[in-house]
Each structure stands twice: as structure tokens, then as C-alpha cells.
Amino acid sequence: MRGLNTLRRTFLKSALLLAAGVATLSAPSVMAKDLPEKEELKFGFIKLTDMAPLAIAYEKGFFEDEGLYVTLEAQANWKVLLDRVIDGQLDGAHMLAGQPLGATIGFGTKADIITAFSMDLNGNGITVSNDIWEQMKPNIPKDANGKPVHPIKADYLKPVVEKYKAEGKPFNMGMVFPVSTHNYELRYWLAAGGINPGYYAPAKGDTSGQIGADALLSVTPPPQMPATLEAGTIYGYCVGEPWNQQAVFKGIGVPVITDYEIWKDNPEKVFGVSKAWADKYPNTHKAVVKALIRAAAWLDANNNGNRPEAVKILAKPQYVGADANVIANSMTGTFEYEKGDKRDVPDFNVFFRHNATYPYYSDAIWYLTQMRRWGQIADAKPDSWYMDIAKKVYRPDIYTSAAKELISEGKLDAKDFPDFAKETGFKAPQTQFIDGITYDGSKPNDYLKKFKIGLKGDETI
Numbered sequence: 001m002r003g004l005n006t007l008r009r010t011f012l013k014s015a016l017l018l019a020a021g022v023a024t025l026s027a028p029s030v031m032a033k034d035l036p037e038k039e040e041l042k043f044g045f046i047k048l049t050d051m052a053p054l055a056i057a058y059e060k061g062f063f064e065d066e067g068l069y070v071t072l073e074a075q076a077n078w079k080v081l082l083d084r085v086i087d088g089q090l091d092g093a094h095m096l097a098g099q100p101l102g103a104t105i106g107f108g109t110k111a112d113i114i115t116a117f118s119m120d121l122n123g124n125g126i127t128v129s130n131d132i133w134e135q136m137k138p139n140i141p142k143d144a145n146g147k148p149v150h151p152i153k154a155d156y157l158k159p160v161v162e163k164y165k166a167e168g169k170p171f172n173m174g175m176v177f178p179v180s181t182h183n184y185e186l187r188y189w190l191a192a193g194g195i196n197p198g199y200y201a202p203a204k205g206d207t208s209g210q211i212g213a214d215a216l217l218s219v220t221p222p223p224q225m226p227a228t229l230e231a232g233t234i235y236g237y238c239v240g241e242p243w244n245q246q247a248v249f250k251g252i253g254v255p256v257i258t259d260y261e262i263w264k265d266n267p268e269k270v271f272g273v274s275k276a277w278a279d280k281y282p283n284t285h286k287a288v289v290k291a292l293i294r295a296a297a298w299l300d301a302n303n304n305g306n307r308p309e310a311v312k313i314l315a316k317p318q319y320v321g322a323d324a325n326v327i328a329n330s331m332t333g334t335f336e337y338e339k340g341d342k343r344d345v346p347d348f349n350v351f352f353r354h355n356a357t358y359p360y361y362s363d364a365i366w367y368l369t370q371m372r373r374w375g376q377i378a379d380a381k382p383d384s385w386y387m388d389i390a391k392k393v394y395r396p397d398i399y400t401s402a403a404k405e406l407i408s409e410g411k412l413d414a415k416d417f418p419d420f421a422k423e424t425g426f427k428a429p430q431t432q433f434i435d436g437i438t439y440d441g442s443k444p445n446d447y448l449k450k451f452k453i454g455l456k457g458d459e460t461i
Helices: 006-026 049-059 078-086 098-105 130-139 158-166 181-192 222-230 245-250 275-280 282-304 307-314 324-331 361-373 383-393 396-408 444-448
Strands: 040-045 069-074 092-096 113-118 124-129 172-175 199-201 206-211 216-219 236-240 253-258 269-274 334-336 342-344
Touching: 040 049, 040 078, 049 069, 049 092, 049 269, 049 282, 049 307, 049 324, 078 092, 078 098, 078 113, 078 269, 092 098, 098 113, 098 181, 098 269, 098 361, 098 383, 113 275, 113 282, 113 383, 113 396, 124 130, 124 181, 124 222, 130 158, 130 253, 172 181, 172 222, 181 216, 181 236, 181 361, 206 216, 222 236, 222 245, 222 253, 245 253, 245 324, 245 334, 253 334, 269 275, 269 282, 275 282, 282 307, 282 396, 307 324, 324 334, 361 383, 361 444, 383 444
Parallel strands: 040 069, 040 092, 172 216, 172 236
Antiparallel strands: 092 269, 113 269, 124 236, 124 253, 199 206, 334 342
């Protein structure tokens, strides 16, 4: 990592304090008390390309611009990462969007975690082994050139799963964590194709998520996905990049669908901190969000013109540590499915466009509906409960404050953000799901009623 020597750090701190002091004399509204309460920070991440805003904020000096001296540290897995944020070993972290929500409602470790920054849209894929792909291929429609017609639905996997079931063989698949987007996307895709991915029953002590399952989903850390697939322990998985493209490069599997095709422009990771930390260090938190917003804007600037440089940064061993060619396969606007079948997916990774960084309440509520759908929320909840939890965890007020400062400082333009005066925190009803079902975040229980597979109403396991 690019280091800061002690002399330079001292100089930067002194300059910030001097600037604040001068501002206090000339404009009392800008006070030294607005400086970060805590300057030395340690943030955690998992080795995935969507940790990019953290790496870019560090490498491009955006953290330093805010008077922050940050250490970035890769974590072993999502549970360790969350636990270290809760106990204070980490000041914050690149998190699964479901982690702050799951912790807040007490699924797994109970803790008050909040987010004021959404790190990206899209970025995941579902990969199957070569053997499963060969079994699926006869079921998949082909275009005039003999290539598979996309999106590839789970309908084409269903006969394979049924065959395994008839032979008494479990059909095992991997996802990265019980409250991960990957879990919910894999479940969504399977269920849309008539494959039941199973239920959780936490009140009965069953957190396997495999009750009544046609396909058995279990946790595998992202970097271990390709090796686990190659070993035959799992037949497919849902993971973020570069671990789908790694399967292509190694010749061990075929990515069949991206999450962009399951739910166009779906929210993916967030930057999470404990509520206690945010309450104790409000200026620091806002400064972090400012730096991350600038990093996200840089990543999407000039029609992704900075992505090749970002790929080189992410390929460093202290960040993602995968081959640059593997990372570039998706980060630069393409995605390779079957070997040689590379297609344009310009929005496979979105970091700033489409208001990607804004923490929408409706995004939070979608995750909560999926927790309810699969039994992680064991009992029926009124619509108001979903709204209350979303407001407790997602903090657009902090984001808005950070964005307005960036606009006033001339670092970003107001047109790059939502209209804060009119923003409700709810996206318009979203229609671009693989099953054609419309999602309206203001009506979570009505949404759940639309699914053939999944809990709804007063149903319990």
C-alpha cells in the first residue's frame, strides 16, 4: 500500500487545523469542531472487486483530503469482518447489504449496525460446473449462431436437479453468507425456475436454510468458490467477481447468469459501521462517506475510463489479489460466460451511476422481504415494521450531509445526486426482475404474496 511518512502526516494534520482556525476567524460557521474526531482508522474488506471504493479512496488520497489516515485490511470471511466491527477492532467495513439488517433484527449476531453509503450495483454471477453445464445445455434455447439465449433461467437447470433428486443425490450449491445478496439472488433465480432452495427456521434452532430444499445451499468464502467447485463439493455457486471469471479462466465452470439479469441494477454491498461508533464520531463518519462518494464517482467517470487503472490497483495482493486479466473481464464492461462467449455488460459493475451510492430505504426493505420469504424472519410483520427497520439501519440523512458538502466544495455537481429536497428514500416500483414480478418497497407484504415459492402472510416453518 502507498504509505504516508510521519512528517507528511503531521504536516497534513497541521494544515487542516490551521485552515479550520483561519475559517473560524473569518466565518464562525466553519469551526475546528467540524474536523474528524478520530483520524486513525482501520477498515475491513473481503477480496472482491466491489471493495473498489475503499481502495480508490485510499490510493487517490480522498481519505487524506478529509484528514483521515486509513489502514485497509482484508478479512478472512464475512462473519469475522462483522464481529470485528461490532467489537471495535475495525472502525467500519465493506459489508454485505444484508449484514447491518440481519444484525439489527438479531438474525445471527445481534448488534446495531448502520449504513450511510451503498458501495455498488450489480457485480455478482451464478456459475455451474462444466458437468452441470453440459447437462443443462440441451434445455437452453439457441440463437441463429448456435449460442445460448440469455438470460439463462433456472428452468433449464430444473430437470438436472430433478434427476439428482430421483437418484437420491443432494444437489449442493454455494453462496457466501446467510444474509448475503448472493444467497437471496441464488434463491430468487432458483425459485423463479421452480426449484425450492429451502427454508430457515431460527425459532426451532435450524439455521441451515435447507428445510424442504430441492437444491441445498451452504456457505463458502468467495475466494474458495472455484476450488470448492473444482473439488466437486458443490455443483454451482453465486459469488461476486472475480470468482466467476476465475472459473472461466481455470476452465472448471461456466457462469450462466449475472445478477444484472436477475434484477437489473440491484444494490450489492454497503459500508457499515456500528451505531455506537457513528454516534461517537459523526464528523469522522461524514468525512469517510465524502471520500467514498468521490471514489465511486472516479470509478464511473468518463464512461468507465478509469477502470483500467482501477483494475491494476485491485490486482495488488493487498486488495483483491487476482490476475488483472481476470478482474478486467468484468470490471471493464464485458462478461465472459462459456469460454469464448464474451458479451457486453457495461453496467456489470456500477459504483456511482443511477444514484448507486445513495442508501435507499426501498433497497433495505427488499432484503427484509427476502429474509421473511425464506424464514429468516420467522413470523409475519406489518408493513410499518419493515419501514421502521429500514430507517433504523439505512441513513440517507448522513449521506445527504456528506454529498451537500462535496457539492459546496465544488468536488461534485448537484446533478450527480438525487434531488435531496424531493427524495423520499423509495425508488419507483421496479419491474426488471427475471420472473417479471414488480417490486414496490412501500408494500412489502403485497410483494411477498406474489411469489409461488416462499413464506407469505402468517405462514411459518
